[in-house]
Amino acid sequence: MENLFLNHLKKNFPSISVSKLIIAVSGGVDSIVLFHLCLKLKLNFFVAHCNFKLREKESDLDEKFVRDLAIKHNIKFYTKSFNTKKLSNNDNKSIQMVARELRYSWFEELSKELNVKHILTAHHLDDSLETFLINLSRGSGIDGLLGIPEVNDTVYRPLLIFKKDEILSYAKENKITWREDSSNKKREYLRNQIRLEVIPKLKEINPNLLDNFSKSIDRLQQSKSIIKDKMDDFIKNVSFTRDEKIYFEINKIKKVSNIDAYLYELLKKYNFTQWDDIRDLLDSQSGKQIISKTHKLLKDREYLILVKNSEVENKSLLINKSSKEVAVSVGKIKVSIAKK
Amino acid sequence: MENLFLNHLKKNFPSISVSKLIIAVSGGVDSIVLFHLCLKLKLNFFVAHCNFKLREKESDLDEKFVRDLAIKHNIKFYTKSFNTKKLSNNDNKSIQMVARELRYSWFEELSKELNVKHILTAHHLDDSLETFLINLSRGSGIDGLLGIPEVNDTVYRPLLIFKKDEILSYAKENKITWREDSSNKKREYLRNQIRLEVIPKLKEINPNLLDNFSKSIDRLQQSKSIIKDKMDDFIKNVSFTRDEKIYFEINKIKKVSNIDAYLYELLKKYNFTQWDDIRDLLDSQSGKQIISKTHKLLKDREYLILVKNSEVENKSLLINKSSKEVAVSVGKIKVSIAKK
Numbered sequence: 001m002e003n004l005f006l007n008h009l010k011k012n013f014p015s016i017s018v019s020k021l022i023i024a025v026s027g028g029v030d031s032i033v034l035f036h037l038c039l040k041l042k043l044n045f046f047v048a049h050c051n052f053k054l055r056e057k058e059s060d061l062d063e064k065f066v067r068d069l070a071i072k073h074n075i076k077f078y079t080k081s082f083n084t085k086k087l088s089n090n091d092n093k094s095i096q097m098v099a100r101e102l103r104y105s106w107f108e109e110l111s112k113e114l115n116v117k118h119i120l121t122a123h124h125l126d127d128s129l130e131t132f133l134i135n136l137s138r139g140s141g142i143d144g145l146l147g148i149p150e151v152n153d154t155v156y157r158p159l160l161i162f163k164k165d166e167i168l169s170y171a172k173e174n175k176i177t178w179r180e181d182s183s184n185k186k187r188e189y190l191r192n193q194i195r196l197e198v199i200p201k202l203k204e205i206n207p208n209l210l211d212n213f214s215k216s217i218d219r220l221q222q223s224k225s226i227i228k229d230k231m232d233d234f235i236k237n238v239s240f241t242r243d244e245k246i247y248f249e250i251n252k253i254k255k256v257s258n259i260d261a262y263l264y265e266l267l268k269k270y271n272f273t274q275w276d277d278i279r280d281l282l283d284s285q286s287g288k289q290i291i292s293k294t295h296k297l298l299k300d301r302e303y304l305i306l307v308k309n310s311e312v313e314n315k316s317l318l319i320n321k322s323s324k325e326v327a328v329s330v331g332k333i334k335v336s337i338a339k340k
Numbered sequence: 341m342e343n344l345f346l347n348h349l350k351k352n353f354p355s356i357s358v359s360k361l362i363i364a365v366s367g368g369v370d371s372i373v374l375f376h377l378c379l380k381l382k383l384n385f386f387v388a389h390c391n392f393k394l395r396e397k398e399s400d401l402d403e404k405f406v407r408d409l410a411i412k413h414n415i416k417f418y419t420k421s422f423n424t425k426k427l428s429n430n431d432n433k434s435i436q437m438v439a440r441e442l443r444y445s446w447f448e449e450l451s452k453e454l455n456v457k458h459i460l461t462a463h464h465l466d467d468s469l470e471t472f473l474i475n476l477s478r479g480s481g482i483d484g485l486l487g488i489p490e491v492n493d494t495v496y497r498p499l500l501i502f503k504k505d506e507i508l509s510y511a512k513e514n515k516i517t518w519r520e521d522s523s524n525k526k527r528e529y530l531r532n533q534i535r536l537e538v539i540p541k542l543k544e545i546n547p548n549l550l551d552n553f554s555k556s557i558d559r560l561q562q563s564k565s566i567i568k569d570k571m572d573d574f575i576k577n578v579s580f581t582r583d584e585k586i587y588f589e590i591n592k593i594k595k596v597s598n599i600d601a602y603l604y605e606l607l608k609k610y611n612f613t614q615w616d617d618i619r620d621l622l623d624s625q626s627g628k629q630i631i632s633k634t635h636k637l638l639k640d641r642e643y644l645i646l647v648k649n650s651e652v653e654n655k656s657l658l659i660n661k662s663s664k665e666v667a668v669s670v671g672k673i674k675v676s677i678a679k680k
Contacts, residue, residue: 136553139553140556142482193545197541201541202473205533212477213476216481216485222600223481223563225598226571226601227563230569231566256569258566261562
């Protein structure tokens with residue numbers, strides 16, 4: 001496994017071996033194995049640990065376990081605690097979603113602070129299949145069916161070529177100790193249900209499942225790259241930008257035989273979801289518009305015009321008692337305390 | 341369901357309502373419901389039934405059941421029996437695969453004989469999800485992950501918009517009787533295992549699974565249509581045909597950043613599988629070639645040349661004792677009986 005890992009880094013992420021890294025270590029077997037691999041290859045890394053405070057003492061013991069391991073090997077250790085449950089209640093989001101947002105936003109902060117451009121996480125092939133099946137059961141298209149991306153901005157996932165079984169075997173062979181996360185065994189979370197009830201069945205039916213899944217997502221990634229090429233051609237052909245607005249030429253869009261497919265690819269990144277309305281917009285009166293969380297799409301004679309939706313900022317502001325002004329994206333807001 | 345079915349036909353397959361049809365009826369609930377729907381809508385159809393002789397008396401009772409039903413409603417009935425087990429042993433293929441080949445090749449014969457251009461089968465959304473998961477566990481790319489196609493040549497599948505549950509409810513509400521296929525309950529077949537053990541679990545975890553799956557394959561179909569557009573552009577740009585040979589210009593192929601993706605899309609329909617070798621062929625000496633079951637890809641200076649592989653015919657010939665000649669694709673072979 002060490003050799004496979006090393007060759008994988010050399011071939012696909014040469015920058016990892018020569019850069020300063022942050023490694024996300026929860027204390028579970030995957031991230032602990034990642035820690036040991038990086039140690040063995042003498043990579044230049046820090047350890048970062050999130051304490052989501054979700055399992056009372058257990059969470060604190062995880063933190064201690066990772067801290068002790070880092071200290072023992074003379075690796076710098078960073079940790080941050082979150083009141084995940086409360087934030088999840090406030091935002092009306094699932095705990096897992098909130099934890100993910102907190103984790104990645106802290107990693108980003110930390111990487112800026114430490115001037116590090118590579119954050120490594122220990123996701124593996126089984127995780128990727130889980131993500132695939134979750135997204136399938138949510139109705140995702142090809143983007144959601146690519147599994148977990150190997151690189152996403154500054155986050156790298158060099159263990160995605162390995163199966164959970166391979167990681168476990170490596171840990172046992174090398175007498176590595178780790179901490180079991182008791183919440184991995186709970187059946188209440190969607191991901192855990194897929195992990196514990198669906199995937200074992202699929203593996204039993206086909207022992208080559210994971211290797212073949214890996215081939216499937218490679219093929220899908222290739223398909224995606226062809227779509228990207230076509231969309232680059234298409235965008236160049238049907239649109240232009242002026243004064244921070246993107247103009248799409250309706251006549252040119254209408255020339256393709258599969259308009260829905262192109263409109264979706266063109267506009268999905270601007271958070272639109274009303275695909276039928278957008279299709280109708282092509283033939284509607286000038287002046288009609290469709291609004292997403294972040295953008296506005298306006299019909300104006302022969303164009304659809306895309307503008308950033310800066311009018312409404314749906315943001316909570318924390319205002320200090322002593323503040324007199326608060327900065328927002330369009331300028332400053334003056335504040336004062338009103339008498340009752 | 342009748343209305344949904346009718347609207348679906350009108351909108352997506354207007355030719356079905358005005359043509360002569362063959363309906364494939366096994367005797368199971370899906371095809372019996374399809375039969376009743378077509379009856380109700382007064383479509384102009386024949387019934388075709390395959391007897392694969394796999395379940396002894398049961399198979400013959402299925403045939404009788406469908407025949408009686410057709411006669412009762414004054415619909416013309418066609419049937420054919422196959423020695424499926426023997427053929428499966430001869431060809432070293434799975435019984436299910438042989439049955440599928442036999443079924444579709446007989447349907448094709450029959451449609452020519454009866455001069456009918458539409459053959460309807462009763463596949464539904466659950467079947468499509470099974471196919472998706474089977475292909476995923478085999479490592480398919482986007483083509484295998486599109487589920488079951490609604491139209492494939494002359495075969496139409498107008499029930500793909502319905503779930504198995506909806507078909508069952510319709511049958512029960514309308515007091516329709518059908519025959520259970522006992523092999524549907526056996527766990528030995530891959531498809532049955534996926535059907536009986538994996539999909540129920542996925543549905544339990546997410547009751548909207550099928551609706552979302554249906555959205556996923558719609559999205560994938562849209563992706564596929566964009567890939568097709570790009571490949572049409574690409575083929576036009578990098579290749580030309582002369583003397584039944586296709587010439588691919590190597591320099592032009594090399595201009596894309598994702599060569600593997602394009603080579604795969606260009607050549608998969610010619611039965612190649614040696615993708616690494618094909619990639620290497622771009623840079624190898626003139627004269628090198630790669631052979632598939634049906635084609636040959638030859639490097640010749642700045643071209644890869646694709647030719648049909650007519651030299652080797654891998655075919656068994658049944659020769660009659662009294663024959664003096666046997667026709668093959670390239671001419672005739674003279675035969676005579678040798679003395680020992």
